[in-house]
Each structure stands twice: as C-alpha cells, then as structure tokens.
Amino acid sequence: MVRALDVAVPTRVCDACAGAELVAFSDLGEVPVECGRHWAAESEAVASPVGRVVLGCCPECGYVRNLAFDESLVDPSAPTDMNLYHSPTFRAFSSELVAQLVAELAERLPLAGRRVLEIGCAQGEFLRELCRVGGCTGVGYDPSYAGPAGPDPSGAELRRAPAPPPGELPPFDLLVSRFVLEHVADPAGFLAGLREAAGEHALGHLQVPDAEYDLATAGWEVIYPHVSYLGAAALCRLAARAGWSVDRTGPVFSGLIRRLDLAASPGSRADAGVPEPELRAARDRLLAAVAGFDQRHHAERRRWRETIGRLADEGARPVLWGTGSRGVQLLNYADPNRRLAATVDVNPAKWGRHLPVTGHRVDRPNRLRGSGTRAVIITNPVYRDEIAASLAGLGVSAEILVA
C-alpha cells in the first residue's frame, strides 16, 4: 500500500493507463536540472538551475512520474554529455543487444534493405552498428549529436536535430528509441504520434531505465530530466493505449534497463504479448518498491553523507568514480560540502570541468595514481569489475564501495 504524502502538487491522471490519479509518495526536494552537463567555470556550474522532484505513483499500473516537473526549466537544445559508450562494459552490452535484435528480427522482419528510424540516437553508436550488422539503412535524430552530418558508410544518416513531428518523419520499418520516453512530458502522445507515422508492418524497439531497479534502490537515477519511471506494467499499458501491440518486454543490462518490443499491428507470433498475471506481478513488485522508497532514499542520503565525512576524517581520501547522472545525484545529496578528495571519470570531455550545483571538478582516473586514496565510491554496480581493473592498473589499492 502506497501512503500518500501531504504535499501541494497538481493532481494528475495516470499517463500510462488513464485509470487512476497519481498518488504522491516521495519528496526529494530540489535537484540539479542539468545533470548531464559540465562547465569550464566552477561559478557557472554552481549557478546552474535546480528543480523540485515529488514522485507520484499510479495504484493501477505502477506508473511513476515527477508531479512537480516543470517543462520550462528544461532546455532541449542544451548540450548534455550522457554518453555511456566510453565504458567498455556498456559498449559490450550494446553490441550484444544489436546482434541479438538482428537475430530475433531475422524471421519476422529481416533487416537487410529495410529502413530504421531512431529517435534520440545520441552519437549514433547503436544505429551505426545496427545498420552494419543488419544490412539496413537508418535515419537518426538527436539535438546533441555532434558528429559529421550526412550519410555515413554504415548506412546510417545522423541528424543533429530533434525528430520532426510524426507527420514529417521519413518512412520506417523499425522504430528504435532508447532513453527518450522517460524524458517526454507527454509519453502517451509521443507513442501515439509514432504509431500514426508507422506503417502497418512496422516494429518498434524501445529502451528505458527500468523503474523496478530505480525505485527499489537508493534512487540515484531519479533525476530531473526523467519525467516518468516505467516498469513492465506501465510500459505495456502506455504502449497499448497509444495503439501499439506489445510483443515482449524484459530486463537487460543487469536489470538496469528495460526493453520494450512493439508491433504496429498484432502479428501471427503465438508467443507475442505479455500475459496479464505477469503484468500484475510486475505492478505489485513496483508498488512494493514504491512503498519503501521515501524512507530508503532519505536513509541512503544520510548514510552516504556520514560515510564520506567519516572516510575524509580518517584520511582515506575518498573518491567518486563515475560522474554520470547517478554520480551527480549522489554528490548533490551526499557531498554538498565537497569532502571527497576527487571525482574522476573515464570520459575525456569531462576532464577539468565542473559538475552542476555542487561544482565538483572532474579529473582523469590517472590522477589517483600515488594519491593515497583508500576508498572509491561508485554508484553503478555494473561497472565494478571494470573500475577494479582500472584501479589495479593504476596501482591504487582501494576498497570499492557501491552506493
């Protein structure tokens, strides 16, 4: 049972199932709005905007949304650097998923010669590989795409722009959209528009952060740009209400990411669709996570603030490794007074630059060599082995603590 918070936020009917009003269950206060950005000047980083997060949940389908989300605070054209492809672990996951997707589609929609549309292609890594492995062509849109314009040898054409309205999209056989749906203020309208643009035989492949993971843990992935938190039940309801037929959904990348595979029209596959009892069980798991979230989140904040303070007092020179959105959120909650000895990241574009609101400077991991650091905090357990190997390579003997 989700206990309602007594907090003044606008009421809202569930975006996913439209069957109930969302119930506010956790007030996270103000968090950095531009958590994927970094600045050369510390003063600009510190002055970057904050926005409030009050999470609300649908008791019918488990859809979760920031009820205090203010679209006017988010500048869709602002440069962001959420690129995960600097990590070999993420690159390997992405390549495996491309190969798996091409193999799965081999019978139903052989990709050779087909057209893929990707909404939110980032730097085009997934689309290029999909085109190369599947022998298809593709068009990708993303306002943060920073590479060369025009067709590339893989068969992908990447455009530095938001996707045009549904009526102006190029024709496609396969829609791909990764880590976009959770950012959209009107997710039902977004999916309905794409369904309208899709031909009768088009398929879709979406990926979103899995709400079942994000809300069952400390909540470091609850960030301002994420309007929605989607588990299996809410995703399936949302897609169905937007006119898509759901083929399947499942967790990938150690449960941090959820895939959703759609078809414009119901196919002949006997195994298509997600059984109702499975959706109810997924909803119940999510509602159980939601019921404990507020207490767990605030307890974890206090715990990490105390841990960092204690490690700093003991001379362990604690460090945060990884300054993606989770890392930025941990810094905001647990190290506002900058007790950490350093924050490091493998993404060279971040080196020497400052993170939003707290202003921490990001350094290259090499800086830890000979620094006397005895504790390295990470926020994503998936990268543990990769980071442990890097630390060994640098000759740093430190305990890895997973926040």
Ligand SMILES: [Zn+2]
């Ligand atoms: Zn709902």
